[in-house]
Amino acid sequence: MIRWVSKQVQRFVSRYKTRSGIIALAVAATLLLLFYLALPKPLFRSPTSFVIEDASGKLLAASIAADGQWRFPATGEVPKKFAKCITTFEDKRFYYHPGVDPIALARAIRQNIVGGRVVSGGSTISMQVIRMSRSQDRTLWQKLIEAFLAVRLEAGYSKADILALYAANAPFGSNVVGLDAAAWRYFGRAPEQLSWAENAVLAVLPNAPALIHPGRNRGQLLTKRNNLLDKLASTGTIDQQTADLAKLEPLPDKPHPLPRLAPHLLERFKQEYTTLKLHTTRAATTINASLQQQVADIVDRYHRNLSANGIQNAAALVLEVETGKTLAYIGNVHTPQNSSAESQVDMITSRRSPGSTLKPILYAAMLTDGLILPNTLIADVPTQIGGYTPQNYDLGYDGAIPASRALSRSLNIPAVKMLQQYKYQRFHPFLRSVGIQTLNRPADFYGLSMILGGCEVTPWQLAGTYASMARVLNHYERYETNYNRADYHDPLYLESAHEPPGESIERASIIDHASLYFTFQAMNEVMRPGEEALWEQFASSKKIAWKTGTSFGFRDGWAVGLTPAHVVCVWVGNADGEGRPGLTGINTAAPILFDIFDLLPSPGWFSPPVDRMVQTAVCTQSGHLASPDCPNPDTLYIPVPGHRSTVCPYHRTIHTNREGTLRVTADCTAPGDIVAAKWFILPPAMEYYYKPRHSNYHELPPYAPGCTDNSPGLVMEMIYPKNNARIYIPLEIDGKRGQVIFNAAHRRRGSKIFWHLDDTFVGETETSHQLALEISPGEHRITLVDDDGTRISQRFAILAK
Known part of the structure; x- marks a missing residue:
C-alpha cells in the first residue's frame, strides 16, 4: 500500500x-x-475462543469466547466448497468488483422501489465485512460509509483475505460466529470435511441466522439451501445429479458438543497464553489425537475400578524422547458430573509427593561421581538419623543389598543411606539442574526424606527429567561421546511457542552416559505387576525402564517408564490429598503405564556406551572394586568414574585350621597346619539380617581353644537405638507409655550380653539380643558388655512429647 x-x-x-x-x-x-488511515487495524477486536488442535490440525478442545460467543480465530484459508457457495449466494461478482458492485446496487434500488420496502441491500461480501466490523445501525449514511471502506478494504487486502475475514466473523445463528465454530457446532466436523449440502446450509445462514433454530423456519432454510444447490448446478460448479443427491441430506438438528479430547491442556493454554506471546488464541499442539483418545480410554477404564475404592483422580502423560514433545496429555479423569471428584484439577501440573520416583536419579548421580558401582552393597538395617527413622515398605531388612537391586526393589533404607553418603545438600541443586524446579525451599527443609518423597514434584517435570536423561544417552554417538547441555530441557506441548535451546557441547555432563545406561538397566529389572516376571519369557515383550512410587499415607501412586523413544508418566490419587488403602504405585499406576506402552511402537533398547566404560576387577559378593582379599573377582564393565570407587571393605584374609572350622594363630598352632582363607565378613548389624536371607553366607569360625584374638574388628553392634537417637514412645490403649525395644547383634553365636541402663544392670540376653525396657523421659546411656568383656556404650534421649 x-x-x-x-x-x-x-x-x-x-x-x-x-x-x-x-x-x-x-x-x-x-x-x-x-x-x-480510514481502515482500522485490526479490523475485528472481538474476543475469540481458545482453540487447541493436535499436530495434524484436528480439533482437540475449545472454550467459549469472553463475550459468550463461539468465535474461533481466523485460519486465513477458506475451504473451496464454502467459497463457491458463499460467493454464488451472496456476491457472484466478488472476484471482479472493487468492493462495491454497481449492478447489484442498481438491482437492489429497483427491487426496493417496486416493493415499497427494503427487499435487498445490494451489499457485497466486502461491504458485509465492513458492516460486521463496525456494528452500526443500518442506514443510508452508514451504507455509504460501508461502500467507501469496502473500496479501501479491497485496496489493502486480497480477495482470499477478505473471504477469510467474512468466514471468520459472519453470524451463523444463536451464539455461533464464524465458519469454523459453525461447522463444529452444527455438523461436528471441520469445515474442510463438510459436504456440498452442509456448505450450502452455512452459506445461507449469515443472511438469515435465525433460520438455524431447531423447529423454527425449517422449511424456509431447506428451500434456501436447495435453491443454492440448484444455482451451483446451473453455473457448472457441480452437476445436477450431485445437487439432487445433496438435497436428500437432512438439515442440522440441535448443536453438537465440541470435542473435549484435552480439556486440561486447553485450560493450561488459557492460563499460560499471556506469557506465550502468541498472536492468536488458536494453538497447534504436539498432541497425537488418536493416541490421546486411546490413553484417555485406558485411564477411564481403570478409573471405574479405582473409584470403587474412593480413588477419584488419575493423570497420564506421554512424551517423545527425541524432541520432548507431548504426544498425550490426560490432566485428569474428566467427570464434570461429579463435582466432589475435582476432576477439573490438572494433576499434570500439580505438585505432589513423588514417593520413590527420584531414587533412580540419585543412583545415576552416585554412579557419575564414582561413589558406588552398579552392584555395590548398601546397608539395609534399622536406621535412625537424628529423629528420622526410615522404614522399608515391607518393614523387613536385608542387612546388605546391591545398589541396583535396592533400586529395583525400591527399598527405602538403602536409598536413605545412599543419600546420606551423597549429601542431601548436593542432591537438592542436582535435582534442579536436571529439571525438577519445584524444590523451592532450602535443602535443610527437605533433608534425607527428600529421596522418599518428602518434597513436591509435578508429573510434567518428572517426565521431562526422565526424557532428558534418555535423550542424553540416545545422543551418545551423535556428539561423539560428548554431551549437549541443551538435551536437558522441559517438555513441549505447543508446536511453535517454545523451542529447545541450541547445542552446547561439553566434555562432562550432569549425568555420565554409562551411569545412565546402568540406571536404566536397573530400572528394567523391576517385576511387572501381576505377572511375577513371566513377561520376560515372551519375545514380544518390550524392554522398559520403569519405577513406581507411593507417597506417605497412601496419597499418591506413581509409575514412570521410558524406552529410547518414549516416556510415560502416570499419577493416581485424590486431588484433595485424601489417602486410600491400597493406593500404591505398583497396584494403581503401573498397570496403566504398561497398557499405555502397549499402544506405542517398540524401539528396542539403548546402545551401551562402551567408550564411557572400563573393564575392571569387581568383587563378586560386595560389588566394590576387588581388593587383594577378594576371591575370584569378576572382570566387568563399569562407568569410567567408577575407578574412583572404594575397594571391597568386607573381605579379609583370616587364618584357620585345615578344616576351616576354627580360627588359629601362630601362638597356638604349628605353621604347617595354618591355612590362609579369604573371608567375606559383614559388620554385626548387617550380618544379623543378611545371614537368614543368604544360606551361602559363612560366619567367622570361632577361635580354637588356647588361641587369642589379637586382630581388630567389631564383634558387637547396637542395632537400635543408634547413638544420640531421640525416641518418642507413644501411649498404649490403657493410657500408659509403652516400652523401648533395644536390639543388638553379636558376631559370636551363643554369646551373652549384659545390659546396663545408666550404670544399672537391667538384664541379660543370649543368642537373640533384644530387651524391652520402660524408660522415663530424659537423657540416658545404655551400656552392653559381652562375656569376653567387650563393651559398647552410647547415649539416647526419650522425648516427653
Whole structure:
C-alpha cells in the first residue's frame, strides 16, 4: 500500500510544477493519507475462543469466547466448497468488483422501489465485512460509509483475505460466529470435511441466522439451501445429479458438543497464553489425537475400578524422547458430573509427593561421581538419623543389598543411606539442574526424606527429567561421546511457542552416559505387576525402564517408564490429598503405564556406551572394586568414574585350621597346619539380617581353644537405638507409655550380653539380643558388655512429647 501511495505522489510531482500543481498535490496526498488511515487495524477486536488442535490440525478442545460467543480465530484459508457457495449466494461478482458492485446496487434500488420496502441491500461480501466490523445501525449514511471502506478494504487486502475475514466473523445463528465454530457446532466436523449440502446450509445462514433454530423456519432454510444447490448446478460448479443427491441430506438438528479430547491442556493454554506471546488464541499442539483418545480410554477404564475404592483422580502423560514433545496429555479423569471428584484439577501440573520416583536419579548421580558401582552393597538395617527413622515398605531388612537391586526393589533404607553418603545438600541443586524446579525451599527443609518423597514434584517435570536423561544417552554417538547441555530441557506441548535451546557441547555432563545406561538397566529389572516376571519369557515383550512410587499415607501412586523413544508418566490419587488403602504405585499406576506402552511402537533398547566404560576387577559378593582379599573377582564393565570407587571393605584374609572350622594363630598352632582363607565378613548389624536371607553366607569360625584374638574388628553392634537417637514412645490403649525395644547383634553365636541402663544392670540376653525396657523421659546411656568383656556404650534421649 505504501509503495502504491509513493507512485501516485511521484506521478503528481512530475505532472504539476506550478504552485497550483503543488496545492493539488498536497490535497491529493492528504486524501490518499486519509484513505489509507480510514481502515482500522485490526479490523475485528472481538474476543475469540481458545482453540487447541493436535499436530495434524484436528480439533482437540475449545472454550467459549469472553463475550459468550463461539468465535474461533481466523485460519486465513477458506475451504473451496464454502467459497463457491458463499460467493454464488451472496456476491457472484466478488472476484471482479472493487468492493462495491454497481449492478447489484442498481438491482437492489429497483427491487426496493417496486416493493415499497427494503427487499435487498445490494451489499457485497466486502461491504458485509465492513458492516460486521463496525456494528452500526443500518442506514443510508452508514451504507455509504460501508461502500467507501469496502473500496479501501479491497485496496489493502486480497480477495482470499477478505473471504477469510467474512468466514471468520459472519453470524451463523444463536451464539455461533464464524465458519469454523459453525461447522463444529452444527455438523461436528471441520469445515474442510463438510459436504456440498452442509456448505450450502452455512452459506445461507449469515443472511438469515435465525433460520438455524431447531423447529423454527425449517422449511424456509431447506428451500434456501436447495435453491443454492440448484444455482451451483446451473453455473457448472457441480452437476445436477450431485445437487439432487445433496438435497436428500437432512438439515442440522440441535448443536453438537465440541470435542473435549484435552480439556486440561486447553485450560493450561488459557492460563499460560499471556506469557506465550502468541498472536492468536488458536494453538497447534504436539498432541497425537488418536493416541490421546486411546490413553484417555485406558485411564477411564481403570478409573471405574479405582473409584470403587474412593480413588477419584488419575493423570497420564506421554512424551517423545527425541524432541520432548507431548504426544498425550490426560490432566485428569474428566467427570464434570461429579463435582466432589475435582476432576477439573490438572494433576499434570500439580505438585505432589513423588514417593520413590527420584531414587533412580540419585543412583545415576552416585554412579557419575564414582561413589558406588552398579552392584555395590548398601546397608539395609534399622536406621535412625537424628529423629528420622526410615522404614522399608515391607518393614523387613536385608542387612546388605546391591545398589541396583535396592533400586529395583525400591527399598527405602538403602536409598536413605545412599543419600546420606551423597549429601542431601548436593542432591537438592542436582535435582534442579536436571529439571525438577519445584524444590523451592532450602535443602535443610527437605533433608534425607527428600529421596522418599518428602518434597513436591509435578508429573510434567518428572517426565521431562526422565526424557532428558534418555535423550542424553540416545545422543551418545551423535556428539561423539560428548554431551549437549541443551538435551536437558522441559517438555513441549505447543508446536511453535517454545523451542529447545541450541547445542552446547561439553566434555562432562550432569549425568555420565554409562551411569545412565546402568540406571536404566536397573530400572528394567523391576517385576511387572501381576505377572511375577513371566513377561520376560515372551519375545514380544518390550524392554522398559520403569519405577513406581507411593507417597506417605497412601496419597499418591506413581509409575514412570521410558524406552529410547518414549516416556510415560502416570499419577493416581485424590486431588484433595485424601489417602486410600491400597493406593500404591505398583497396584494403581503401573498397570496403566504398561497398557499405555502397549499402544506405542517398540524401539528396542539403548546402545551401551562402551567408550564411557572400563573393564575392571569387581568383587563378586560386595560389588566394590576387588581388593587383594577378594576371591575370584569378576572382570566387568563399569562407568569410567567408577575407578574412583572404594575397594571391597568386607573381605579379609583370616587364618584357620585345615578344616576351616576354627580360627588359629601362630601362638597356638604349628605353621604347617595354618591355612590362609579369604573371608567375606559383614559388620554385626548387617550380618544379623543378611545371614537368614543368604544360606551361602559363612560366619567367622570361632577361635580354637588356647588361641587369642589379637586382630581388630567389631564383634558387637547396637542395632537400635543408634547413638544420640531421640525416641518418642507413644501411649498404649490403657493410657500408659509403652516400652523401648533395644536390639543388638553379636558376631559370636551363643554369646551373652549384659545390659546396663545408666550404670544399672537391667538384664541379660543370649543368642537373640533384644530387651524391652520402660524408660522415663530424659537423657540416658545404655551400656552392653559381652562375656569376653567387650563393651559398647552410647547415649539416647526419650522425648516427653
